[in-house]
Amino acid sequence: MVVVDAACGGVVLDVRGAVTDGELNGLFGVAWEGHRDTSFAPVLARSLLWVTARRDGRLVGYVNVAGDGGAHAFVLDPTVHPDERRRGLGVRLVRAAADGARAAGAQWLHVDYEPHLEAFYRECGFRPTAAGLLEL
Secondary structure (H helix, E strand, O other): EOOOOEEHHHHHEEEEEOOOOOHHHHHHHHOOOOOOOOOHHHHHOOOOOEEEEOOOOOOEEEEEEEEEEEEEEEEEEEEOHHOOOOOOHHHHHHHHHHHHHOOOOOOEEEEEOOOOHHHHHHHHOOOOOOOOOOOO
């Protein structure tokens, strides 16, 4: 599914959009401190879906959704290019991911986040819950 998002200045959102390792590594490299180039093929092969965002053909946003094969799906790695931040693109990416997960049969969409991101995820429609985390 491809959507041209007028609210974000014509950015094109695409569920399961074609994307290369080079594009993802380039985006993650500017967006995440300490990112090391990797192959995303194994991640995408196991994903329920992902959403790409492109402006004039250039990858400017990405979010992945993993699923358990049933009712639960998980938002992973929402990423927006630093030049595109604070314009609503991240919220639109996560909402498109939620719509895609719902269409795929998920009933619950989970996300883990640090406290400084609570307002962002509230805007995306999430409510805080108690959860546990074990670093491996």
